[in-house]
Amino acid sequence: MTEHSRDLSRRRLLFGGAAVGAGVLLAGCTSNETEPIAAQTKGADAAASGNAAPGQKVVIGFSAPAADHGWLAAITTNAKAQADAYSDVEFKTVEAGADAAAQRAALSTLISQKPNVIVMLPHDGKELNAAGLEAMKAGIPVVNLDRAFPDALAYRLQIKGDNYGMGVAAAHFIIDQLKAKGVSNPIIGEIAGTDSLELTQERSKGFADTLAQNGLKVNNRRPAEFTADSGQQAATSLFQALPKIDAIWNHDDDQGIGVLAAVNQANRKEFFMVGGAGSKKAMEDIQADNTVLKATVTYSPSMASSAISLARLIAQGKGMSDLVELQVPKEIILASETITKENASNYLKLGF
Amino acid sequence: MSDVTDTSTPERPAQLPAQSPPVDPAETAAAEQRAAGRLSWWRGEGGEGARRNLWLIGVLVALIVIGIVTRPDLYGNSSWVWSNILVILKLASVVGVVSVGMTFVIIGGGIDLSVGAIVALSGVWATTVATQSYGAGGMIFCALAVGLGVGLVNGLLISYGRLVPFIATLAMLVAARGLAAELSDKQTQVSNNTTINDIASTNLLGIPLLVYILAAVVIAGWVLLNRTTFGRRTVAVGGNPEAARLAGIDVKRHTLLLYALSGLCCGIAAIMLTAQATSAQAAMANLYELDAIAAVIIGGTLLSGGRGTIIGSLLGVIIFSTITNLFAINGLTTEAQNMVKGGIIVAAVLVQQLQFRSLTQFLGRNRLTTN
Numbered sequence: 227m228t229e230h231s232r233d234l235s236r237r238r239l240l241f242g243g244a245a246v247g248a249g250v251l252l253a254g255c256t257s258n259e260t261e262p263i264a265a266q267t268k269g270a271d272a273a274a275s276g277n278a279a280p281g282q283k284v285v286i287g288f289s290a291p292a293a294d295h296g297w298l299a300a301i302t303t304n305a306k307a308q309a310d311a312y313s314d315v316e317f318k319t320v321e322a323g324a325d326a327a328a329q330r331a332a333l334s335t336l337i338s339q340k341p342n343v344i345v346m347l348p349h350d351g352k353e354l355n356a357a358g359l360e361a362m363k364a365g366i367p368v369v370n371l372d373r374a375f376p377d378a379l380a381y382r383l384q385i386k387g388d389n390y391g392m393g394v395a396a397a398h399f400i401i402d403q404l405k406a407k408g409v410s411n412p413i414i415g416e417i418a419g420t421d422s423l424e425l426t427q428e429r430s431k432g433f434a435d436t437l438a439q440n441g442l443k444v445n446n447r448r449p450a451e452f453t454a455d456s457g458q459q460a461a462t463s464l465f466q467a468l469p470k471i472d473a474i475w476n477h478d479d480d481q482g483i484g485v486l487a488a489v490n491q492a493n494r495k496e497f498f499m500v501g502g503a504g505s506k507k508a509m510e511d512i513q514a515d516n517t518v519l520k521a522t523v524t525y526s527p528s529m530a531s532s533a534i535s536l537a538r539l540i541a542q543g544k545g546m547s548d549l550v551e552l553q554v555p556k557e558i559i560l561a562s563e564t565i566t567k568e569n570a571s572n573y574l575k576l577g578f
Numbered sequence: 579m580s581d582v583t584d585t586s587t588p589e590r591p592a593q594l595p596a597q598s599p600p601v602d603p604a605e606t607a608a609a610e611q612r613a614a615g616r617l618s619w620w621r622g623e624g625g626e627g628a629r630r631n632l633w634l635i636g637v638l639v640a641l642i643v644i645g646i647v648t649r650p651d652l653y654g655n656s657s658w659v660w661s662n663i664l665v666i667l668k669l670a671s672v673v674g675v676v677s678v679g680m681t682f683v684i685i686g687g688g689i690d691l692s693v694g695a696i697v698a699l700s701g702v703w704a705t706t707v708a709t710q711s712y713g714a715g716g717m718i719f720c721a722l723a724v725g726l727g728v729g730l731v732n733g734l735l736i737s738y739g740r741l742v743p744f745i746a747t748l749a750m751l752v753a754a755r756g757l758a759a760e761l762s763d764k765q766t767q768v769s770n771n772t773t774i775n776d777i778a779s780t781n782l783l784g785i786p787l788l789v790y791i792l793a794a795v796v797i798a799g800w801v802l803l804n805r806t807t808f809g810r811r812t813v814a815v816g817g818n819p820e821a822a823r824l825a826g827i828d829v830k831r832h833t834l835l836l837y838a839l840s841g842l843c844c845g846i847a848a849i850m851l852t853a854q855a856t857s858a859q860a861a862m863a864n865l866y867e868l869d870a871i872a873a874v875i876i877g878g879t880l881l882s883g884g885r886g887t888i889i890g891s892l893l894g895v896i897i898f899s900t901i902t903n904l905f906a907i908n909g910l911t912t913e914a915q916n917m918v919k920g921g922i923i924v925a926a927v928l929v930q931q932l933q934f935r936s937l938t939q940f941l942g943r944n945r946l947t948t949n
Contacts, residue, residue, distance in 0.1 A: 248723050255720055256761050257708040292759070295861070299764045421912060446909045454766055454855035455862040459669060463906035466665050469658060480766050480859075487856040491779045507768065 267308045267531050277539060277547050280314040284541040286534060287341035288319045289333055290371070291349050295452055296480050297503055300527035300578030301347060301371070308531035315538055322346075326353035333357045337364055342541040343382075345533050347371040355380050369537045371530060382540060384557045385533050387525040389425045391562040393432025395523040396475040396500045399564050401440050403498060403520070404472060412472035413445050415464045415497075417457060417485055419477040421449040429477055429502070450481045457481030461488035471497040479505035479522055486511070489518055504565060506577030513570040524563045527578050532558075630878035633929060634893040637922070641900045649907050662903065664786055670892075670899040671792040672697075672847045672854070673869045677877075677891045678799040679843030680870040685803070686836040687816035687883030688743040692732060693844050694866035695754035700724040700848035701858030702758040705767040714773035721852070722845040728754060729841015733834035751867070758860035766859040769852055777853035788850055795846060799888045812836065816883025872919070873898060876926035897922065 286309060290302050302319075309317035320336045322329040326349040336344060337360060344361050348354035351373040358368045358380030367382035375381050404412045416433060419426045430447070437443055448464045450456040457476065464474070465488065476485045479501045489495070501508045501522030508522045536554050539545065545552045565573045646653040653659055676693050683690045703709065704721040712720075728750065735746040769775055780787040803809035814822040815832050823829045847866075852858045873894030879886025898919060905915040 249727075252703070252720060252723055252727070255703060255706055255709040255712075255716075258706045258761065258763060258767075292764070296765055446906070448906060449912055451861070451864055453859055453861045453864065454857040455851050456864065458855045462665060462669065463902060466662055466903060467907040467909065469652070469655075483766060483768060483857045484855040487775070487778070487854065491854070 267304065267311050277544055280312070281542045281544070283314050283316070284312075284343065284538050285316045285318060285341040286537050286541070287336045287339070287344040287366075288317060288346070288534075289322045289329060289336060289344070290347040290530075291322045291329065292324070296505060296578055297478075297525075297527050298347075301530040303578075304527055304530040305345065305534050308534040312538060315534070317534075322349065326350050330354060330357050333361070337361050337366060340364075341366060343367045343369065343537045345369040345371060345530075345537050347530075348373050348375075351375050367537075367540050369533050369540070371533050382556070383533075383536055383554055385529050385536065385560070386558075387529060387560050388562045389428035389525070390432035391559075392477075392502055392523045392525055393429045393434070393475075394436045395562045395564050396502065396521075397433050397436035397440075399500050399521050399523070399566075400473045400475065401437070401442065404442075409472050412442065413468055413470055414442060415468055415471050415474040416444045416447040417460050417464060417474065417476040417481070418447060418449040419452045419481065426477065433475055450478075450484075452478050452481050454481055454484035454487070457484030458488045458491075459484075461485040462492065465492045465494055473497055474499045474518075475502070476500070477502040479503045479508035482508060482519065486517055486519065494518075504573065504577055506574065509565060509570050509574050509577045512565060512567055513574070515567050521564055521566045524565060524573070524576075526560065526563075526576055528576050529560055631887065631890055631893060634877065634890065634897060634926075637926075638893065638897055638900060641897065641904055645904050645907065648904075652907060662907075664789065666896065666899050666903050667789045667792065668786050669902060670895045671786075671788040672851045672863075673866055673873065673898070674792045674892055674895045675795045675843050675847040675850065676866055677870045677873045677895050678795050678888060679840035680874050681799065681877070681879055681886055681888055681891045682803065682812055683743075683836050683840045684871075684874050684879050684881060685816045685883055685886040686812045686833060687819060688736065688833065688836065689747065689871070689881075690732065690837065690840045691744065691747040691867050692728070692750035692754055693840065693847075693870055694863040695751045695758070696725055696728045696841055696844035697848045697851060697863035697866060698858070698860055699728060699754040699758040699761075700845045701852045701862055702762045702767060702860055704848065705769050705852060705858040706761060710769065710771055714771050717769075717771060717774055717852075718849055721848045722842060725841045725843070725845020725848060726838055727841070729838040729844070730834065732841065733837030736837060737830040737833040755860055762858070762860050764860065766857050768857045774849070774853050775856045777850065778856075788854070791846070791850060795843065796888060796892050803888055808835075813884060816880075816885075818884070869895075869898065872923050876923055894926075 288305055288309075290305070291298060306317060306319070309315045318336070318339065318341055320332040322332055329349050333344075333346065333354070334357070344366055346354070346368065348357075348370070351370070355375045355377050358370065358375045359377060361368045362380060362382070368380065369383045369385065370381040372386045374384055374386060400414065414437065416430065418430055421427075426449070434444055446464055446467045448460040450460040457478075461476075461484065465471070471494070474497055476482045476499060480503070482501045482505075485499070489499075495518060497518060498520045499518045501519055502525065504522050504524040504526055508519060511517045511519045512521060536546075536558075540554050543553075546554055549555070563573075652662075676697065680690055680693060700721040703724045704717040709717055709720045732747055732750055735741045736743050739746070777787055782790060803812065811822070811827050811832055814825065814827060815829050819829050847863075848858070851863060855862065874886065874891045875881060875894070876897065877887065877890030877892070877894035879890065901915060901919060901922070905912070905918075
């Protein structure tokens, strides 16, 4: 072996060693152990009513898209935790896959297993309408979470949040605050979520309609993509377009992390901001009252917990005990609530 | 050089008014040659990059003029104008760094569709609880190492695994985002490291640190492409891989290095983006691959490889972020903005083709008449 090649092999060894070392180090860096986020459940022990008492054994099938967002992750966590809270519920979950077609395939498998009831959050209500119909035809009641089917025959219960109502609630908070401060001709900014989604359009419409009723308007609206980095960029653009701002509504608290970062980077403090969805971090910020974030309007993933409870009642043929009706209603639309410094402590357990 | 000889004879200007200057035939011939040389440089291959860049600067000026016309109230305020320039550069910084790596890959005859996914994976990996416990240095090392590592995997698959770059990096796009989602458990990971977060808010001499990072990466990329063997090999490999191989270039190894370089740029970009958003998540840097490729293309880099400039790519990124800014200050929708961006990409390529074609025609005719 020549001197040269020995040098080379030693160099290779060193490089190889360094690469392996870095690899081991990096592999160690994948751990993400944090305190688990408490799921939003209502324990079986909480209610004294007969509904909470264990009844007939129920198998609940569940399907929701793979979570790429804190809200969707909370939906799955909540559903599972609520099911675990009942001793008479068996929880069967199927991966919804990457798109509507994959979810449809997963649902046919689920239907063939004949659960007592199916709870699903479809990728797209219109595209999975047929899957809902198929399950209902097979005699399995379907609980649709959040994204409605166009066909009323495709579901037994529809439970969803109120996107239009979020816009209304955010606008009301902003109007009240501006009135209290006595601001005339306020400059209002809006940082929306992904613009192509119907839910974003509904939120914006509720916001604009309510502002218009009070003679106000959105001066500039920048859509983001429900991610923190897109929120930061949209906010930076918004600040550049509006040298002075009185109020901002940001549709989503996850992208709000980026919006608040942009606020600090641009050193803008002259306005107040309302968030959306109701993440745990946003609630903590509101409670601490040390950022421009003064309120958030909810679109709570606790609806998944409620959906499991109601699915169980449907399967057992029971009604909601506080209502006169003997069966669970067909549609439930959660009201969008406004979380402020005053009531944040009540909502913290619902934050995701 | 001739200037030096002129000044060394101080008595000559005094003679000038008296009689016509003595004509040195050799000197005039040299001057003519020099002028012709400059002209042919301008027309020829060497000046082509400069001409393209001039065209891009023209587009940039046009965009700014549109801004001045539509929002005279904002542009009338000089401190706003300065801050706006910095905001445009800051918005361009992350994609700009990614585009430098992309320029190398495309000049080298490849394509990297996985850049956005690599940024997301590096960002997520660098913000896990475990990585954050090592502090800012650990997070930066992690982001760079992950970017470089993923780039190496891309390179290995393409050069030694003989996968088509489009397929290999498309697969990596999907896989890296999947791994990022797995690592982050689909949550947004907040960075609690103030040193990292301060990268986005620190200013040195009134200019954001992010802009310095962009400048450093662009300068390093320019030197690497134009002043080193590595750069010349990149052009050779992209222009004609077979000829490059026959000329003794290890094409496979070089291709591997190009993708590693692109990955490293993504690692740098991941730190910048994480600092800006003070967080990272699997869905971040969405569609950055398209932004980077579009910027590289309108910057005059041939998609088939063998030719391109770093400065052109930088101008491409700045044009896109100026458009974003222009639409934002006028309160226009992003739908319209995307249509304009698409139009500019098509226009840029068309104009460059026309320019090139008419130029070669012009030169061809010239040669005929002189003969």
